[in-house]
Amino acid sequence: MTEDRPSTVGVLLAGGLARRMGGGDKPMKTIGGRTILERVIAQLAPQCDGLILNANGDPARFAVFGLPVVADTVEGFAGPLAGVLTALDWAAEHRPDVEWVLSAATDCPFLPRDLVERLQRARIAEDAQLAVAASGDQTHPVIGLWNVALRSDLRHALVIEDMRKIDRWTARYKLAKVTWPDKPIDPFFNANTVEDVAKAEQLAALDGA
Template sequence: MSDQISKYARPATDLIAILLAGGRASRMGGGDKCLRLLAGRPLISHIIQGLKPQVRELILNANGDPGRFAKFGLPVIADEIGGQPGPLAGILAGMDWAAVQRPGTEYILTVSTDCPFLPTDLAARLLDAVKEGAQIAIAASNARKHPVVAVWRVALRKDLRRALGLENIRKVEAFCDRHRTRTVNFGSVVNLPGGVVDPFFNTNTPEDLAVAEGLLQHSS
């Protein structure tokens, strides 16, 4: 996490965060990437720790036996569309869950579960962007967009279901391009005990996980 306390580091109490863990993790060797250990704890524990103060509720999107995530105490929702079509299916599952289980919810935040260094102001800044007129607000850093890390209007769920089904759209960017989307820049780096890193650094491979371990090596 950044060593700077942002003016945005406040609870975003009207957001539900969907932690996306439904991928195949092929570059990590398969299995649940979010359960790989980083500094002695599962990756997902780092995500939960960073996001819990920022949102009203955390939900996990994962396929297969939900019991393997029981110790984290989160509701687990699976993709409604079979075949693991990608993160858009998890985003739709999150929208549908929010609409049914938390009626009146206007927005959800989605994050991938392989980004252990998320900004402390992530939820609030993305939420501000959609409240200013966007339908989707996407995080960015170092001139690169991270479309899976975003706030979405729940009202988009019907169009997203149609895009995934009838139109066979699979790329997150392709769906975003058809709606009012804003990009929110979170800067270049966050400061960690072992150095600096992009705030949306992905632990996609065992080598990435080793880099993340080194960045936390002096942390208590």
């Protein structure tokens, strides 16, 4: 923990149904000889004070990674906001020393190594309540910093208001946005389809990643 990077727990969001991938677990797809989840863990573990995996279904399928696997606390596959809420609840119970949670998608094989540092720095500089990543001209609302103190507000939005879109909820708060270059490789490229996985293989080979 430093002044520019307060203690931060990372949540790897793997609760989706992978419909565009034909079902199954997107994070377990292999790129360049490693699963996408292995790549995400390798990038984020050095940046965070612990990682948890948000996934529904049998947690044993992720046992090899040695991470706490936490299912959504809101029923009905309520989307990434449910995963974020789950992580905030988990941090409040298991890591009361931590005020911030970083969320990241587990279909992004090329996440930047300075993700937490830059998001925290921008949040502090702008006195923001939340921070989100962007690349080029595209914002990536699933990849951001969340304050554990906002978990009650988020639960109300999810359960009472039936809110699902992340940017609708974050619009209620002061939000810092940090942009990374999207060339030569977009660090937030996400492998949503079989075609995306094939493209990621090519990108990984070009980058030596």
